[in-house]
Amino acid sequence: MSNNPKFIVSHAPFVHYGSSLQNKTYHTIFAALPAVIVGLLMWGVPAMAVIALSVGCSIIWEYIMNLILKRPQTVDDGNAALVGLLFAMLLPATVPWWLVVLGSAIAIIIGKMIFGGIGGNPFSPPLLAIAIIMVSWPHYLDFNVALTGYDFDFSMVYPLTAARSLGSTGAEAWSTLDLLLGKQSGGIGSTFSLGLILGGVYLILRGFIRWEIALSFIGGVAITALMFNMADPVRFAGPVFHVLTGYTLIGAFFLATDDASSPVSFLPMILYGIGGGFLTVLIRNIGTYYDGVVFAIILMNTASPLFGKIKPKAFGRVE
Amino acid sequence: MIKRPFFVFKKPTLVYEDMNQGNYIPVVLPAPDNVTVYVKEKLVGIASEGTKPGDTVMEGDKLTISQESSIYATSPVSGEVKTVSAFPGDFGDDWTAITITPTAAEAEEDVAPEAPAKKEEAAEAEEAAEEAPEEEAPQGPDLAHLVEFLANVPGAPDFSVFQNPEKPVDTLIITGADEDLLCMTRQYVANSEVDNVRAGIKILKQATGIEKAILTLLRDAGQNYESVGAELAGVGMEYPTASPYLVVNDYLGRALLSDKPFEDSGITFMSIEAVAAIGKAITEGKIPTRKIVTVIDKNGKKTLVDVVLGTPISDVFAALRITAGERDRIINGGPMTGTALFSLDMPVTSSIDALMVQDSSNIPVVSDYPCIDCGDCCRVCPSKIQVNMLARVLESGDFELAADEYDLYSCIDCGLCGFVCTTQMPVFQYIKLAKYELARLEAEAADADSADEDAEAVAEENEAKK
Structure with a gap:
């Protein structure tokens, strides 16, 4: 008996599929890079500063919170960096440094850590931070004010402002190709639509996000925008404009698909996505804010546990 | 085992091992230097009644730890009892381990398992088998005889479920399809012991009075089993279609919850190896003491071995040149539902269908x-x-x-x-x-x-x- 080696004894299953959280977050960061790199080329050093500060601060906030809460360190899972990156992608390049520090603190501490860290967050952390800043310091997120220092060969009016004030005539200032190539004013990483679509398709094909959520969100935006447009073609811009402007694409591929704050079954995912898209256009067209994505997804996040109640009948259950 | 592919379009699909994909012939291992069997009863104090150290036992003899108890183990060899000691089983069970050193003659003879057993060595077993037809029923033995002599044959049949008057069992499902991945033991028995399975089903149906028997086989390997006395149920290749719950759901149309044993619903399961062993015992007049085990080594290579029950796992590994060292993992059963073992001295029991070894570098972390x-x-x-x-x-x-x-x-x-x-x-x-x-x-x-x-x-x- 004594000459036996010590074996590892644990519970079945003894094999694993090989998926991991690190893999998932690092690939999501990778998928966001096309949009980020084009954003950096467009907005220059200030954008670089915002992104670096946001990612760095997010990691530090999570590190500090883990120390305070006496929990094992989790920064190596990459989620803090991803939250920081997504938050920076939503900001205009000229945002003051203290807002980035504060915003990343809101995202990590209020958005994630006080709920027990990853998996416990009821809202998408970067969205919660951007929502609080939108309400508290709206002028810093007003792209028309923030980005006046830049001069490009395209209209620097925020597309959604133009659409709000001038209707579909305002929207005609941008061709679809311009919008796809990022020739529009907006957040650092949310203007280059083509890059966001590429990243999103990559994440869907690799199975890191659910196509049900992303596509139904885009579908919800398109269908609702189409209905408005058909009702009053002069006042409301068309579906393509709504899909390619503002936070729609980053919302569909990177924010609404946040695991913990979205449902997991098929029908709830579809309802969640369509509902988010519907609310987005509703807020844009007849609400107070220019872009409805932030509040639409946060509202759907709150409804996500309710959607979870729609569940398939489990094996052997008679109800 | 499959790993996450680069593109993920669908959920992972795990498939059962198909024996026909390779040429699998069991490696026959000689009888070991000592065998260990478990009596599923708690040892109180030292062994004083029943089997004691120093006793000489014959192959097929009953080993007990008290005179009045009906719980027994069957000695797989003839030899001398070395130790009788307490053994902690899984999930807090208390068992008794009995170690026997075979006599030299027996060990030599067992090298060639096909050789006919000497009459006197299998005396009791034969008695059991011969007595029954003469005394009780002309067609075969009754349930009492099966319980009395064949409770520890390879495949570990549980006869007690047939004897519970409160929960009558009306359906017997014989599992010819392995329930876990990488295992081929039942598949091999289903392919190679057709006659014994036939005999076993007949004997079981007569002894228990059960009309409805179902034989599950991987895919549609049923060509050998026409009019076998059991309905054939072809199980799909995709894991976990051979799960007892899914078999009951697919072939009996009943989705059962796992809060009660199957016997509460009148259904019981038995491994095809047990059925074959019962058939073999009655036709040959000798209690089978050898078992087929699928051994999966560190590289995932599968080997079938034919071993004497009670052979220490270390002997099985030594024969296949498998080394299991510090921080490796040994698994009783398959990769999805098996249980990890903690010692190489543990024996091959009648219920072990597969043994798997994992290298310490291949063990996934649990977080x-x-x-x-x-x-x-x-x-x-x-x-x-x-x-x-x-x-x-x-x-x-x-x-x-x-x-x-x-x-x-x-x-x-x-x-x-x-x-x-x-x-x-x-x-x-x-x-x-x-x-x-x-x-x-x-x-x-x-x-x-x-x-x-x-x-x-x-x-x-x-x-x-x-």
């Missing part, structure tokens, strides 16, 4: 990360359980809530949730723990109830006396 709600488990679950919710409830220890609201008992114990889990949570372990704890609490409550009833009865008696 204490929380669930992130990715939903992979929900999509892969064959029972459509909301595993993300269930895992949360189980993590907080609320087992009753899990059973009432989150479909704990819909789980068919396939282990796929733990296999796909992104944060490598031990989801399957939580589920098994919850089921075990709930069963334990229920048993305790039942005990308390019966104790109360006893107390009441005594009180009533006292009243009456007054």
